[in-house]
Every structure is written in structure tokens, then in C-alpha cells.
Amino acid sequence: xxxxxxNIQKPAAPALKGFEWRNYIVYFAFVGVLIYFSxxxxxxxxxxxxxxxxxxxxxxxxxLMALAMTFVISTGEIDLSVGxxxxxxxxxxxxxxxxGYGIVxxxxxxxxxxxxxxxxxxxxxxxxxxxxFLVTLGTMGAVKGFAMWITDTAPVPIVDxxxxxxxxxxxxxxxxxxxxxxxxxxxxxxxxLRKTAFGxxxxxxxxxxxxxxxxxxxxxxxxxMVFLGTGLMAGxxxxxxxxxxxxxxxxxxxxxxxxxxxxxxxxxxxLFGGVGTIIGTIVGSLMIGTINNGLIIxxxxxxxxxxxxxxxxxxxxxxxxxxxxx
Amino acid sequence: MExxxxxxxxxxxxxxxxxxxxxxxxxxxxxxxxxxxxxxxAGKSTLMKILTGxxxxxxxxxxxxxxxxxxxxxxxAQKNNISMIFQEFSLIPTLTVAQNIYLxxxxxxxxxxxxxxxxxxxxxKLLEELGVDIKPTDIVQNLGVxxxxxxxxxxxxxxxxxxxxxxxPTSSLTKNETEVLFSFINKLKAKGYSIIYISHRMDExxxxxxxxxxxxDGRYITTETCSETNLDTVIQHxxxxxxxxxxxxxxxxxxxxxxxxxxxxxxTAGNVQDINLKIQPGEIVGIAGLMGSGRTExxxxxFGIDPIENGEIYIxxxxxxxKNPRNAIDAGLALIPEDRRMQGLVLEHSVKDNxxxxxxxxxxxxxxxxxxxxxxxxxxFVQKLNIKTDHIFxxxxxxxxxxxxxIVLAKWLANDPTxxxxxxxxxxxxxxxxxxxxxxxxxxxxxxxxxLVVSSELPELLALSDRVVVMHDGKIKKEMKRKEIKTExxxxxxxxxx
Numbered sequence: 001x002x003x004x005x006x007n008i009q010k011p012a013a014p015a016l017k018g019f020e021w022r023n024y025i026v027y028f029a030f031v032g033v034l035i036y037f038s039x040x041x042x043x044x045x046x047x048x049x050x051x052x053x054x055x056x057x058x059x060x061x062x063x064l065m066a067l068a069m070t071f072v073i074s075t076g077e078i079d080l081s082v083g084x085x086x087x088x089x090x091x092x093x094x095x096x097x098x099x100g101y102g103i104v105x106x107x108x109x110x111x112x113x114x115x116x117x118x119x120x121x122x123x124x125x126x127x128x129x130x131x132x133f134l135v136t137l138g139t140m141g142a143v144k145g146f147a148m149w150i151t152d153t154a155p156v157p158i159v160d161x162x163x164x165x166x167x168x169x170x171x172x173x174x175x176x177x178x179x180x181x182x183x184x185x186x187x188x189x190x191x192x193l194r195k196t197a198f199g200x201x202x203x204x205x206x207x208x209x210x211x212x213x214x215x216x217x218x219x220x221x222x223x224x225m226v227f228l229g230t231g232l233m234a235g236x237x238x239x240x241x242x243x244x245x246x247x248x249x250x251x252x253x254x255x256x257x258x259x260x261x262x263x264x265x266x267x268x269x270x271l272f273g274g275v276g277t278i279i280g281t282i283v284g285s286l287m288i289g290t291i292n293n294g295l296i297i298x299x300x301x302x303x304x305x306x307x308x309x310x311x312x313x314x315x316x317x318x319x320x321x322x323x324x325x326x
Numbered sequence: 327m328e329x330x331x332x333x334x335x336x337x338x339x340x341x342x343x344x345x346x347x348x349x350x351x352x353x354x355x356x357x358x359x360x361x362x363x364x365x366x367x368a369g370k371s372t373l374m375k376i377l378t379g380x381x382x383x384x385x386x387x388x389x390x391x392x393x394x395x396x397x398x399x400x401x402x403a404q405k406n407n408i409s410m411i412f413q414e415f416s417l418i419p420t421l422t423v424a425q426n427i428y429l430x431x432x433x434x435x436x437x438x439x440x441x442x443x444x445x446x447x448x449x450x451k452l453l454e455e456l457g458v459d460i461k462p463t464d465i466v467q468n469l470g471v472x473x474x475x476x477x478x479x480x481x482x483x484x485x486x487x488x489x490x491x492x493x494x495p496t497s498s499l500t501k502n503e504t505e506v507l508f509s510f511i512n513k514l515k516a517k518g519y520s521i522i523y524i525s526h527r528m529d530e531x532x533x534x535x536x537x538x539x540x541x542x543d544g545r546y547i548t549t550e551t552c553s554e555t556n557l558d559t560v561i562q563h564x565x566x567x568x569x570x571x572x573x574x575x576x577x578x579x580x581x582x583x584x585x586x587x588x589x590x591x592x593x594t595a596g597n598v599q600d601i602n603l604k605i606q607p608g609e610i611v612g613i614a615g616l617m618g619s620g621r622t623e624x625x626x627x628x629f630g631i632d633p634i635e636n637g638e639i640y641i642x643x644x645x646x647x648x649k650n651p652r653n654a655i656d657a658g659l660a661l662i663p664e665d666r667r668m669q670g671l672v673l674e675h676s677v678k679d680n681x682x683x684x685x686x687x688x689x690x691x692x693x694x695x696x697x698x699x700x701x702x703x704x705x706x707f708v709q710k711l712n713i714k715t716d717h718i719f720x721x722x723x724x725x726x727x728x729x730x731x732x733i734v735l736a737k738w739l740a741n742d743p744t745x746x747x748x749x750x751x752x753x754x755x756x757x758x759x760x761x762x763x764x765x766x767x768x769x770x771x772x773x774x775x776x777x778l779v780v781s782s783e784l785p786e787l788l789a790l791s792d793r794v795v796v797m798h799d800g801k802i803k804k805e806m807k808r809k810e811i812k813t814e815x816x817x818x819x820x821x822x823x824x
Binding site for chain 1: 400401412416417418419420421425426429430431432434438439440481
């Protein structure tokens with residue numbers, strides 16, 4: 001260890017070059033994907049404003065979860081339970097509306113569902129000291145089971161048109177409501193990560209937990225907060241699913257953890273913690289959405305999409321690791 | 327008389343009833359660099375951990391500026407203006423210098439957001455004042471280790487630290503970086519900061535320190551003024567007068583007429599440069615040197631852990647290609663690593679499972695492991711090495727340090743290596759087991775193996791070795807026949823580079 005560190009001399013020019021290249025790769029990749037689909041799918045209407053807005057709509061849920069996931073991964077942890085949380089919160093929200101509690105009731109129901117699961121994840125990671133991978137693998141299954149159980153796998157329709165407008169299908173002029181949700185939270189997340197003490201401490205915790213603690217960072221509190229964050233955003237994403245589909249359903253969010261983590265890693269956040277970027281995450285998320293959309297238009301089915309997403313995540317991490325090693 | 331800035335009076339501390347500090351006194355004046363010295367286990371780091379609140383003393387007082395204080399955590403130490411300069415491990419590598427220095431203490435704008443510009447400005451001023459040539463916006467992981475340390479010091483000073491503790495600060499620094507650090511320390515001294523300097527390197531201590539306090543076996547021995555003492559006196563105080571009979575060296579006969587069983591030619595790997603070494607069958611060669619002199623790295627590269635850049639290795643006259651530990655094992659090499667808990671044992675596994683791990687292919691019957699044979703081998707070793715365990719199925723973690731180390735030895739002896747390399751074979755082992763391990767190593771040599779031992783404990787090295795090789799900055803600086811070394815002091819001189 002010591003000998004390795006002492007080899008690093010001050011002007012680390014080549015390493016720096018590789019580092020920056022890694023930071024921007026997602027933008028090149030995104031542009032590449034766009035160009036590829038624009039040309040190959042020009043006849044199928046890929047490059048129409050309708051389809052592009054469609055991509056934004058389809059990606060909103062992934063984007064919101066990916067924003068929160070950026071914080072979790074920046075602390076060096078992981079949250080696999082986001083997809084299941086979205087499913088459960090879509091149902092809780094729908095049930096609350098069905099029971100006559102209105103939009104606010106639905107919102108509170110969905111969001112607090114997410115917060116409760118996030119709190120459980122966070123406490124198990126920080127207080128019981130179980131690795132987050134295992135904790136959230138467990139809650140992923142349990143929460144999904146819970147979502148299937150409360151309505152016996154039956155979907156819960158939402159007839160409240162205002163809810164459906166605000167949380168999904170609405171357009172204000174030409175702008176989809178889901179685009180507004182995405183933009184607002186992107187700005188909030190960016191400021192939170194880059195400009196606040198909380199964000200700085202998230203990056204410090206992931207960069208070197210011991211050092212952060214010695215500098216006075218309450219690393220356990222920070223970790224608890226980031227899991228509350230993914231819980232909150234996954235809960236909200238569940239409501240956006242419900243709003244877009246006019247129903248709560250246990251199958252929403254299935255496999256989303258893969259897309260979400262792929263988006264974050266692809267965006268340039270380090271799976272080993274300490275380095276995170278919100279803008280990268282959003283571009284990564286849009287890229288995943290674009291690939292999904294393009295593959296559907298191409299006529300590939302869900303199984304083939306999953307294969308491609310799996311490959312993307314492995315490639316993204318492999319590139320990241322190479323850059324880490326330097 | 328001038329009031330010392332720090333006084334530690336009659337400090338005692340025991341772990342599990344075993345005293346590690348007995349009535350230790352230590353005091354530091356304002357604006358002085360005060361060395362704390364002593365051999366391994368003398369109690370230096372325990373004393374410093376008490377000062378920084380990691381441990382609490384069983385008895386004794388700590389006074390700052392003459393007022394008694396209670397330090398129960400690192401935060402409380404910082405409140406009393408005491409800061410430990412950790413080496414490279416206490417910074418966040420992915421953040422900038424300024425972000426690291428002001429972490430959790432950032433100034434906020436009126437909107438409650440971080441004011442990075444303010445941090446950078448303050449950092450720039452601080453770095454300029456200290457004459458450190460880095461930018462506040464540099465990312466820490468892109469800087470050399472020397473600069474990590476200065477960033478760390480700048481951070482401590484920005485927290486109003488008045489007493490800085492530096493533990494082997496130069497161990498990972500190059501010569502140039504060390505010089506920069508020393509001129510930096512002199513600047514701090516002139517500004518009235520006090521520095522507690524822990525190191526084994528005498529030349530550095532005489533260069534930079536004002537006074538030296540020496541501990542031995544948990545006791546306060548003396549405090550000397552650097553300008554009025556000399557190397558001899560200091561070394562004598564550190565070594566003490568006691569001589570352990572068990573560690574007496576016996577001249578051993580080995581065959582010097584046959585060709586060497588193990589030979590290294592012009593080996594270069596990482597920091598280790600141009601190593602030439604020959605070992606006769608049955609010969610024990612000790613490697614001495616300071617921390618960071620390349621001793622461990624040499625063993626690691628010979629065993630294929632660190633890549634060999636250049637050079638040749640011969641065993642029994644046969645040239646060997648060693649690219650990984652598997653090659654090394656096949657070639658007849660064995661390495662008993664420094665950290666047995668991390669690198670030597672699977673602690674959760676049984677004594678037996680640990681022992682047979684490297685020889686699984688030899689205890690197989692068809693596809694399956696031959697239980698009888700592997701049990702016999704394990705029982706045999708337990709008996710031969712006098713390992714204190716109820717049975718061979720006991721988990722390794724339940725055994726004492728000395729017995730664990732014997733398992734590691736057994737593990738490699740089972741494979742019957744030609745060349746046995748040991749890195750700090752008796753570290754953290756009680757004195758009884760120490761003697762036994764020394765005896766086992768001697769017996770191994772008697773069977774005609776080549777043995778290479780790295781140790782920081784000079785009595786042990788002197789008890790074992792037929793020849794001692796001294797390393798310095800990755801190179802072999804000196805080779806001495808054991809016969810020619812009269813005293814431990816003489817070896818200590820050689821290690822210090824005089």
C-alpha cells in the first residue's frame with residue numbers, strides 16, 4: 001500500500017488525462033447513440049419531437065431514482081430496493097386515492113411508503129452494520145412481496161384525473177409534466193451534491209470513510225440520509241408510474257434497479273464512492289431511456305433489452321474500474 | 327522555569343492486566359520538536375493514543391499550559407489544540423486540498439450553500455504562509471505523498487492546533503520530500519508550534535529535534551537534549567542492558583563449499599533496486615533496515631506478489647520465472663507474511679484446514695481429500711511445533727498469536743520449501759512462543775533450507791542470522807557476517823546508515 005502511494009508523483013498528467021476522459025465519455029456515448037438511432041430508425045420516426053418527448057416521459061421515473069442513487073453510490077453504498085419501493089408506493093398511493101384521501105393523501109401515502117423502506121434500509125446498514133448490498137437485496141424481495149400481497153396482485157385503478165395529470169400524463173403546452181418533475185429534481189440534486197455541506201460530506205464519506213469521520217463528518221447519519229433519499233425518490237417515482245398508467249400495480253419498477261444503477265455508473269459516478277455527478281447521471285439516464293426506446297422501435301422485446309442493459313452496466317463498471325486503478 | 331505547553335505525568339496503562347505503560351512522564355515545551363523514541367513495544371504509540379483520546383490512561387494526568395485536562399476522544403484532543411498528523415490515510419483523495427482542509431467547517435453563503443471560493447481563498451493564504459507549493463483546487467489524489475502530509479498539517483493548523491504529533495512522517499517520503507518537510511517543520515517551530523516526532527531514524531532525529539525522550543518496555547528512561555547527547559548514549563538507552571538468554575546466538579555450521587541453493591541477481595522491482603544475494607544451504611540470512619527501506623517489498627517481489635521488473639532468480643542453480651505466488655510456490659519458495667491475520671490465515675477455518683491449504687493436491691485420494699492423511703499431517707505438526715490447541719478442528723482465530731504464527735509456519739513447512747522467507751516472524755507474539763519460533767527456524771535451517779528473515783527486532787535478528795544484510799532506500803547497503811557483529815549497537819549503527 002505504502003509503496004504504491006509513494007509512487008504517485010506530483011505532476012500526474014497522464015492519470016489526469018484518463019480521469020477527464022472518463023468524466024465525459026457518457027456525453028460522447030449519448031450523442032453516439034442518438035446519431036445511431038436517428039440514422040438507422042429514420043423511417044420509423046425515432047427523431048420526431050413526439051418520440052423524443054416520449055423518451056423523456058418514459059425515463060422520468062428512472063431519472064428521479066437515479067438522482068437519489070447518485071448520492072447512495074457516492075457514499076460507496078448501493079440500493080437495490082428502488083424498483084420494489086416504486087411498485088409498493090404506486091399501490092399505496094392508488095389505495096389512498098381510492099379511499100377518498102385525494103391527491104394529497106395519495107402523495108403522502110406513496111412518499112411515506114418510500115421513506116419507511118428507506119429508513120429500514122438505512123438503519124440496517126448503519127446500526128446493524130449489514131452491507132447495503134445484502135440489506136437492499138433483502139428489502140427488494142420483501143417489499144415486492146408486500147406489494148403483491150396487499151391487493152392480491154390486483155391493480156388499483158386511479159380515476160382522479162387531476163392526479164393523473166400532475167403525476168404523469170399531463171402536458172403544459174408542449175411540455176410534459178414529467179419533464180418538469182425531472183428538471184426540478186435535477187436542479188435540486190445538483191445543488192445539493194455540489195453546493196451544500198451535505199453533498200460535500202456524502203462525497204467525503206465515500207472517498208475515505210475513516211478520514212471523513214476524523215474530520216467530524218457523521219458518516220452514519222450521512223448514510224442514513226442517502227437511503228432516506230432513495231426511498232423518497234423511489235416513492236415519488238412510484239406515484240409517477242401510477243399517474244402515467246392511471247393505476248397502481250405491483251409490477252411497476254420491475255428491473256428498474258438495473259437501469260438506475262447503469263445510469264448512475266454510466267454518468268461517471270464511481271461505484272467505489274467519493275466521486276459523483278448529477279449531470280452525468282441525468283445524461284446516463286436519458287441514454288438508457290433512448291436505448292430502451294430505440295430497441296423497442298427496432299422491434300426487440302423486453303428480454304433482449306435486458307441483455308443489452310446488463311452488458312452496458314458491466315462495460316460501464318469495467319471502464320470505471322480501469323480509470324480507478326490508473 | 328518555562329511552563330511546558332504539554333505535560334503527561336505518571337501515566338500508566340494496562341491491557342488485560344498486562345501493563346504497557348508504567349509511570350511515564352513526558353513534557354513538551356512551546357516551539358520545540360521533541361522526539362519520542364524506543365524499540366518496538368516500548369509504549370510510544372500507546373502514549374500518543376492516550377494523548378489523542380483513543381485510549382484513556384488508567385492513572386496519571388495530562389496538563390496543557392499547566393492546567394489539567396481530560397481527553398476522552400479525538401475531538402477533545404483537538405479542542406485542546408492537539409492534532410495527530412496521520413499519514414496519507416486521513417484525507418479524502420477525491421476532494422480538493424481546500425475542500426479537505428475545511429471539510430465540515432465550510433463557510434456558507436447567505437443561501438446556506440457552500441462558499442468554496444472562501445475556502446479556497448483561506449487555503450491559499452494558509453498554504454502561502456506555510457510556503458507549500460500546491461493549489462487549493464488540486465485534487466488530493468493527484469498530489470505526491472509529501473504534499474498529502476503538508477495538506478494534513480495545514481488542516482491541523484487551520485483548526486488551531488498547537489501541538490502536532492507526527493508518527494514516522496518520512497517513512498513514505500523520498501529524500502527530497504523529506505528535506506522539504508524538514509524545512510517546513512523548522513518554519514512551524516519558529517512560529518511557536520510544538521511537534522512530537524516519533525521515528526526510528528536517528529539521523530533525522532538529530533537533524534530536526536531539540537530533545538529526545540526515550541521509553542523502554544513501557545517505562546520512562548530519560549530525556550536528553552539533542553545538542554548535548556550523542557548517538558551512543560541514545561542507542562544504549564533504547565536497547566537497555568538486559569540480555570535475553572534465549573536469544574543468544576550460537577554459531578552454526580553450514581556448507582560453504584557447495585554452490586548457493588538460492589541466488590538473486592540484479593533484482594529490481596518497484597522501490598527495490600539492484601539486489602544481489604546468495605544463500606548457502608542451511609544458511610540463515612537476516613535482512614535489517616528501517617521501515618520503508620524495501621525489506622518487505624523485496625520478499626514480496628521474490629514471492630511474485632509485486633512484479634519483478636528486472637533480474638534473475640536461481641534455485642539449486644536452476645533459473646526460475648516467478649510471475650505470481652503460484653510460480654513461487656512451485657519453484658520451492660515460501661513466504662510467511664508480516665500480517666498473519668490478514669495474509670497468513672483463514673481465521674474462520676480450522677487449524678487443520680489452514681495447514682493443508684497449500685498442499686491440497688498432496689493429500690488427495692482420487693477426487694476427494696484424504697481425511698486420515700490430512701489429519702495425520704496436521705496432528706503431526708501440532709505435536710512437532712508444540713501448537714497449543716484442543717484439537718486440529720478448532721478455529722484458528724481462537725488461538726493465541728504465537729500459536730497462530732506456528733500454524734502459518736506449519737502451513738508452509740508442509741509444502742517442504744527450498745527457500746523459506748519470513749517477514750517479522752515473531753511480531754505480536756509473547757516471549758515464550760518467540761523463543762520457540764526462533765528454535766523452529768533454526769531447525770528448518772538444519773535441514774538444509776535457505777532462510778531469509780526480515781525483522782525489526784534486532785535481538786531476534788542477531789540470534790537467528792548467520793549473515794545480516796542491511797537495506798536502505800531499496801538497496802543493499804551493507805553485508806556483515808554475524809561473527810563480525812559484536813553488539814546490537816553496531817548493527818543499529820549500520821541500519822541508521824552511519
